[in-house]
Amino acid sequence: MNNFTFYAPTFFAFGKDTENDAGAYVKRFGGTKVLIHYGGGSVVRSGLLDRVKASLDREAIPYVLLGGVQPNPKSDLVYTGIDLCKKESVDFLLAVGGGSTIDSAKAISMGALYDGDFWDFYSGKKIERALPVATVLTIAAAGSEGSTNTVITHKGFKRGTGSDVLRPKFSILNPALTQTLPPYQTACGITDIMAHLYERYLTRTTDVEVTDRMIEALLLTMIHEAPRVIADPNCYEARANIMWAGMMAHNNSCGVGRTQDWNSHSIEHELSAMYDCAHGAGLAVTMPAVFTYVMHRDVMRFAQIAVRVWGCEMDFANPENTARAGIEALRKFLISIGMPQSFAELGAKEEDIPHMVDVLCNGNGRPGYIDGFVRLYPEDCEKIYRLMI
Amino acid sequence: MNNFTFYAPTFFAFGKDTENDAGAYVKRFGGTKVLIHYGGGSVVRSGLLDRVKASLDREAIPYVLLGGVQPNPKSDLVYTGIDLCKKESVDFLLAVGGGSTIDSAKAISMGALYDGDFWDFYSGKKIERALPVATVLTIAAAGSEGSTNTVITHKGFKRGTGSDVLRPKFSILNPALTQTLPPYQTACGITDIMAHLYERYLTRTTDVEVTDRMIEALLLTMIHEAPRVIADPNCYEARANIMWAGMMAHNNSCGVGRTQDWNSHSIEHELSAMYDCAHGAGLAVTMPAVFTYVMHRDVMRFAQIAVRVWGCEMDFANPENTARAGIEALRKFLISIGMPQSFAELGAKEEDIPHMVDVLCNGNGRPGYIDGFVRLYPEDCEKIYRLMI
Numbered sequence: 001m002n003n004f005t006f007y008a009p010t011f012f013a014f015g016k017d018t019e020n021d022a023g024a025y026v027k028r029f030g031g032t033k034v035l036i037h038y039g040g041g042s043v044v045r046s047g048l049l050d051r052v053k054a055s056l057d058r059e060a061i062p063y064v065l066l067g068g069v070q071p072n073p074k075s076d077l078v079y080t081g082i083d084l085c086k087k088e089s090v091d092f093l094l095a096v097g098g099g100s101t102i103d104s105a106k107a108i109s110m111g112a113l114y115d116g117d118f119w120d121f122y123s124g125k126k127i128e129r130a131l132p133v134a135t136v137l138t139i140a141a142a143g144s145e146g147s148t149n150t151v152i153t154h155k156g157f158k159r160g161t162g163s164d165v166l167r168p169k170f171s172i173l174n175p176a177l178t179q180t181l182p183p184y185q186t187a188c189g190i191t192d193i194m195a196h197l198y199e200r201y202l203t204r205t206t207d208v209e210v211t212d213r214m215i216e217a218l219l220l221t222m223i224h225e226a227p228r229v230i231a232d233p234n235c236y237e238a239r240a241n242i243m244w245a246g247m248m249a250h251n252n253s254c255g256v257g258r259t260q261d262w263n264s265h266s267i268e269h270e271l272s273a274m275y276d277c278a279h280g281a282g283l284a285v286t287m288p289a290v291f292t293y294v295m296h297r298d299v300m301r302f303a304q305i306a307v308r309v310w311g312c313e314m315d316f317a318n319p320e321n322t323a324r325a326g327i328e329a330l331r332k333f334l335i336s337i338g339m340p341q342s343f344a345e346l347g348a349k350e351e352d353i354p355h356m357v358d359v360l361c362n363g364n365g366r367p368g369y370i371d372g373f374v375r376l377y378p379e380d381c382e383k384i385y386r387l388m389i
Numbered sequence: 390m391n392n393f394t395f396y397a398p399t400f401f402a403f404g405k406d407t408e409n410d411a412g413a414y415v416k417r418f419g420g421t422k423v424l425i426h427y428g429g430g431s432v433v434r435s436g437l438l439d440r441v442k443a444s445l446d447r448e449a450i451p452y453v454l455l456g457g458v459q460p461n462p463k464s465d466l467v468y469t470g471i472d473l474c475k476k477e478s479v480d481f482l483l484a485v486g487g488g489s490t491i492d493s494a495k496a497i498s499m500g501a502l503y504d505g506d507f508w509d510f511y512s513g514k515k516i517e518r519a520l521p522v523a524t525v526l527t528i529a530a531a532g533s534e535g536s537t538n539t540v541i542t543h544k545g546f547k548r549g550t551g552s553d554v555l556r557p558k559f560s561i562l563n564p565a566l567t568q569t570l571p572p573y574q575t576a577c578g579i580t581d582i583m584a585h586l587y588e589r590y591l592t593r594t595t596d597v598e599v600t601d602r603m604i605e606a607l608l609l610t611m612i613h614e615a616p617r618v619i620a621d622p623n624c625y626e627a628r629a630n631i632m633w634a635g636m637m638a639h640n641n642s643c644g645v646g647r648t649q650d651w652n653s654h655s656i657e658h659e660l661s662a663m664y665d666c667a668h669g670a671g672l673a674v675t676m677p678a679v680f681t682y683v684m685h686r687d688v689m690r691f692a693q694i695a696v697r698v699w700g701c702e703m704d705f706a707n708p709e710n711t712a713r714a715g716i717e718a719l720r721k722f723l724i725s726i727g728m729p730q731s732f733a734e735l736g737a738k739e740e741d742i743p744h745m746v747d748v749l750c751n752g753n754g755r756p757g758y759i760d761g762f763v764r765l766y767p768e769d770c771e772k773i774y775r776l777m778i
Contacts, residue, residue, distance in 0.1 A: 210614075214603065248599070
């Protein structure tokens with residue numbers, strides 16, 4: 001196991017009706033002027049935004065509003081939010097929504113205390129400080145409610161960054177808020193959570209049984225709960241299990257002390273940046289292709305997840321068969337919950353591959369490759385994209 | 390899943406040589422005058438105490454010393470520590486040792502900011518504040534390095550309490566520091582970690598797949614790593630896996646949203662209070678007896694852990710056989726790592742049972758029973774103790 005530090009000081013309030021305590025938690029964590037950041041219709045239509053506003057009113061905490069976050073959140077609204085924070089002397093950001101809203105809020109939180117362009121932080125600049133961010137989560141997916149991370153799209157680049165400074169002060173996780181999600185969005189979230197686990201599972205570090213087992217546990221949970229929630233979107237208990245698993249999948253307690261991959265995420269980001277497809281849907285297409293391409297780096301690792309997570313029979317004479325069976329089980333599982341499996345279903349085009357490969361490996365200061373479980377050069381990435389066609 | 394809150398803001402520095410950063414972390418977390426609390430010989434002999442002192446010297450942070458913590462830590466030294474903190478204006482406690490030392494430091498941390506008797510907090514008084522505590526851990530066992538909990542023995546009562554206020558500010562986990570532990574102590578620690586997992590697994594809450602799976606993952610880790618470390622005490626990698634599992638087993642991320650048991654701990658505490666046996670050794674004797682007695686409350690829960698964790702075959706015609714096989718597998722595993730299995734091996738005496746049962750169910754304000762997975766009255770507890778003979 002590698003040396004590591006781990007610091008996850010987010011306060012979680014989990015369960016029914018917990019959004020009504022948002023104002024009290026803002027007060028507890030020192031907010032005196034809040035920017036409520038959110039997406040669009042559903043948060044307003046469901047009355048959630050009103051309940052959150054009412055909870056702030058009860059604590060006499062003033063707030064300003066900034067809605068309109070889109071999936072694959074863009075820099076435009078981040079700049080608007082930064083200006084608003086500075087103009088209104090906001091000292092606390094409350095994101096009401098999913099990963100896109102939270103990521104946008106994290107970007108604003110850095111920019112609000114910085115004189116330069118916030119995009120510097122997505123281009124390698126070290127993150128020193130940020131306004132406190134908190135969340136009221138509406139979809140189990142990105143894990144941003146407990147993570148150090150944020151991903152933003154700017155001038156065609158979809159890039160991520162992270163710091164302990166960006167861990168939310170508190171996150172309100174009410175599984176009931178996710179019951180109204182359309183099945184496709186629910187499935188995209190499930191896929192994203194599973195991808196966060198696979199990205200950590202694919203490690204070059206040996207002898208990491210404890211984190212292997214934790215990742216497997218969370219994947220087994222998703223495999224058990226996902227069909228239930230797809231069959232019955234109102235199933236609170238399945239929603240609850242998925243919601244806690246989604247947070248645990250990405251707060252990094254199961255990723256410490258080991259190298260991680262994240263190449264599937266990078267390869268997918270070019271797809272959602274270019275075609276604005278859902279990140280989870282892009283991952284569903286990307287992961288099987290990447291894993292098939294890289295599995296020879298460590299066949300036994302893929303065999304292990306196949307046996308322990310997917311219940312595949314171990315082929316002792318030819319472990320590669322087991323490894324492939326595990327990747328195939330993942331692919332079939334993703335199809336079973338309604339995820340796409342090809343470029344065409346994402347709206348992606350073969351002729352764009354060279355451009356995507358170039359942006360992926362060279363764009364925004366990248367060194368000519370992407371690194372992770374395996375270092376992938378442009379020719380590798382091109383082959384991987386072609387596996388998805 | 391039940392509603393819950395979860396807040397675990399301990400900073401962890403994990404890995405080789407991390408104890409040399411203790412002083413820097415004390416500074417980061419605001420300490421200006423430190424009480425270093427420790428046990429006895431090994432921390433001194435190994436040079437660990439000197440390294441920790443040197444790290445404080447490098448930051449020019451003054452400190453006072455209080456050694457002498459014994460296993461099953463007693464109130465006497467807590468009172469001494471409280472007086473010392475008040476006299477020396479200590480504002481930060483650094484526990485260098487195992488669970489006993491950390492628990493003693495947590496007790497001191499409450500008492501130092503309280504005018505009454507610190508024992509009030511172990512008798513039901515709500516914990517409002519405490520001096521910050523941090524740890525340099527020397528045994529994977531109690532999980533106190535990341536938990537809310539502390540257990541102290543006072544006038545024959547061994548009692549626990551807990552609060553988020555008692556979570557350490559930081560904990561330094563260097564697996565190499567545990568390599569010199571005698572095999573018996575190592576095995577006691579392993580047993581304690583497994584007990585923390587079983588106490589959470591035995592729940593009355595249904596539909597808790599995510600936390601079930603996480604607990605199972607940590608138990609599977611222990612079953613995999615324990616024989617390695619017993620066979621080769623110097624195995625850093627096994628020590629590392631066990632150390633992170635021990636923290637995760639008790640920081641409660643796998644215990645949220647569900648009722649927990651803790652009757653095995655309560656029943657054991659009377660044994661270690663009376664005979665001063667090692668807590669882990671007492672648990673090794675206690676757990677199989679308790680589980681055999683309570684398993685009819687939910688046979689399928691015991692069958693599930695038998696199949697998923699112990700690899701038992703499911704007896705579909707008679708799940709009770711599977712449940713029993715799982716308990717037997719646990720018992721044999723504990724024997725295999727050198728743990729005792731009977732009253733006699735603990736130095737316990739049959740004639741003391743009535744007294745222990747009375748203290749257990751009625752002592753220090755208890756209501757005439759202990760509650761958990763099953764509510765146990767004195768006649769139940771007597772039968773359980775007799776199962777251990």
